[in-house]
Amino acid sequence: ELKVEQNPLFLSMQEGKNYTIYCNYSTTSDRLYWYRQDPGKSLESLFVLLSNGAVKQEGRLMASLDTKARLSTLHITAAVHDLSATYFCAVRRYGGSQGNLIFGKGTKLSVKP
């Protein structure tokens, strides 16, 4: 069974600081996703990571994937208040018929002045 664990689940940061959100998964996958969700709003796709060593960056967010360790990180650089949101990672299970796309529980990020 594919399990996806995110940590931390809650993160309170000060503006200007750096931090990393971790996403571990339990079985082989061929792609990993990061999403952002503002309160009461829909999801927004941030990154799709397709291969080992993949790194993608958009603004203050950088995502990386280590398929051997089954670990993805979302690094936040010099946080600003606008980054406050819930961030989900999701993993696509490679092959099989059960649970094709499994989400982590989400990390609720709050950036304070």
Place this chain on the structure above:
Amino acid sequence: DAMVIQNPRYQVTQFGKPVTLSCSQTLNHNVMYWYQQKSSQAPKLLFHYYDKDFNNEADTPDNFQSRRPNTSFCFLDIRSPGLGDAAMYLCATSREDFYIQYFGAGTRLSVL
């Protein structure tokens, strides 16, 4: 301009009364997805279409059905809504299977 449009934004239905949620897209994407998200929980993929090919998640209840009459439209039918089906329903599209996804604003379903 909105690229993935969900209607209605809010839907109230009665226990056991069938309800249909609508999603349309102007992106001409091959893939359309339906997710369910309950309050303070992660989204859960219900099913997706690659073109006309329907792919159901193993644990999606039979109460949930979907139709995709053409590339632009996809519908989520809940045959007999229960109180536990109250949630936000999100539609998304992607150009290819499980590539970058574009989401609609969602339909919030209440069941009375």
